Amino acid sequence: MAFATGMIRRAFSMSTTNQAVKHVTVIGGGLMGAGIAQVAAQTGHNVTVVDVSEDVLKKSKDSIKKSLERVAKKQNPEDEKARANFMTETMSRLSMNTNVEDVAKSTDLVIEAIVENLDIKKKLFSSIDSIAPEHTIFASNTSSIPIKEIASATKRLDRFGGLHFFNPVPVMKLVEVIRTPETSDTTFSTLAEFGKAMGKTTVEAKDTPGFIVNRLLVPYMMEAVRMLERGDASAKDIDTAMKLGAGYPMGPIQLSDYVGLDTCQFIVKGWHEKHPDNPLFNPCPLLDKLVSEGKLGMKSGEGFYKYNKL
Numbered sequence: 001m002a003f004a005t006g007m008i009r010r011a012f013s014m015s016t017t018n019q020a021v022k023h024v025t026v027i028g029g030g031l032m033g034a035g036i037a038q039v040a041a042q043t044g045h046n047v048t049v050v051d052v053s054e055d056v057l058k059k060s061k062d063s064i065k066k067s068l069e070r071v072a073k074k075q076n077p078e079d080e081k082a083r084a085n086f087m088t089e090t091m092s093r094l095s096m097n098t099n100v101e102d103v104a105k106s107t108d109l110v111i112e113a114i115v116e117n118l119d120i121k122k123k124l125f126s127s128i129d130s131i132a133p134e135h136t137i138f139a140s141n142t143s144s145i146p147i148k149e150i151a152s153a154t155k156r157l158d159r160f161g162g163l164h165f166f167n168p169v170p171v172m173k174l175v176e177v178i179r180t181p182e183t184s185d186t187t188f189s190t191l192a193e194f195g196k197a198m199g200k201t202t203v204e205a206k207d208t209p210g211f212i213v214n215r216l217l218v219p220y221m222m223e224a225v226r227m228l229e230r231g232d233a234s235a236k237d238i239d240t241a242m243k244l245g246a247g248y249p250m251g252p253i254q255l256s257d258y259v260g261l262d263t264c265q266f267i268v269k270g271w272h273e274k275h276p277d278n279p280l281f282n283p284c285p286l287l288d289k290l291v292s293e294g295k296l297g298m299k300s301g302e303g304f305y306k307y308n309k310l
């Protein structure tokens with residue numbers, strides 16, 4: 001089989017060294033799940049995406065296809081055949097399913113990327129714990145919930161860890177690999193190897209609030225929303241200031257819309273409840289108001305800014 005670019009060849013050879021994980025189940029086909037599934041398939045893994053309805057899965061597949069076309073165009077701007085091969089190869093490794101129990105019966109790694117809610121995540125993992133094979137590793141892509149609390153819904157504490165990806169997954173080069181005190185060395189190294197096989201740089205993080213990146217990023221983003229709430233500066237000026245004055249690719253207000261305001265709200269609410277004395281985690285009424293109005297950011301067409309519907 002001839003692969004058109006060095007990049008695809010490299011991605012393939014990386015995956016063949018990662019014997020432990022051949023089939024990946026990504027639960028949640030939203031913003032993050034779609035990105036994780038795309039990159040896993042791109043790097044030679046067989047992937048099944050699970051979500052609650054056929055309709056959501058169709059949207060997820062369409063968004064993966066669109067993003068893959070961008071990657072293909074970048075890799076092979078001049079070679080239409082290579083682009084077509086890349087698309088066919090990658091899409092052939094990807095399947096969609098609404099029945100999580102069926103998929104969990106035969107998979108090496110489950111990556112959960114559903115709504116940021118502890119009870120819902122626990123319910124999900126508890127429903128597949130007795131179905132999944134012994135060797136299967138469970139991982140959560142949670143932004144803010146302790147991995148240990150999610151893992152407590154299962155009997156495989158040694159085969160449970162965190163794999164925290166960043167949005168947009170096809171572009172962001174980092175994966176945080178999180179271990180709880182119970183995560184075994186084998187599980188940790190399998191997760192780290194898998195992250196590398198996906199072409200990412202991995203860092204090891206303890207199971208502390210926000211791990212590394214979000215512990216620093218969330219207070220920064222919420223301070224920006226509070227600044228806007230006080231009327232100290234406009235959204236546009238805050239964003240321009242941080243882009244041009246601090247070299248960030250996106251300002252904090254735009255980034256909140258990009259991440260999803262419901263996800264931001266869940267994070268801040270959860271941390272405030274657990275750490276009420278920490279003013280960095282205080283709720284933001286403006287954020288709550290937008291979410292209650294269904295303004296969830298880019299994904300809903302409006303947040304702090306308005307967007308053309310995708």
Ligand SMILES: CCCCCCCC(=O)CC(=O)SCCNC(=O)CCNC(=O)[C@H](O)C(C)(C)COP(=O)(O)OP(=O)(O)OC[C@H]1O[C@@H](n2cnc3c(N)ncnc32)[C@H](O)[C@@H]1OP(=O)(O)O
Pocket residue numbers: 067068070071074142143165166167168170171172214217218221222249250255256259263264265267268
């Ligand atoms: C309240 C607390 C809340 C905390 C929430 C925490 C959430 C988490 O748990 C953790 C997170 O993910 S935090 C978010 C981390 N992400 C960021 O900070 C993204 C910041 N933005 C960027 O990097 C660029 O604006 C970005 C890359 C997005 C876009 O770049 P540009 O503005 O330059 O736009 P483009 O020129 O369109 O893109 C640049 C290159 O990237 C390629 N690309 C973009 N999106 C893609 C996608 N979805 N799929 C495939 N490729 C994609 C694009 O093709 C382009 O490539 P080149 O042509 O080679 O430059």
Ligand SMILES: NC(=O)C1=CN([C@@H]2O[C@H](COP(=O)(O)OP(=O)(O)OC[C@H]3O[C@@H](n4cnc5c(N)ncnc54)[C@H](O)[C@@H]3O)[C@@H](O)[C@H]2O)C=CC1
Pocket residue numbers: 027028029030031032033050051052056112113114115116117120124141142143144164165166167258259260263
């Ligand atoms: N949005 C972001 O920038 C980042 C989010 N995360 C985390 O990733 C997770 C997912 O976030 P997003 O992709 O942004 O959310 P999203 O809202 O875009 O997608 C969540 C998906 O999960 C599905 N879902 C909900 N309950 C389900 C269940 N029981 N079984 C199967 N599917 C179910 C929904 O239908 C939806 O398609 C969250 O834990 C979030 O904190 C992590 C890194 C970055």
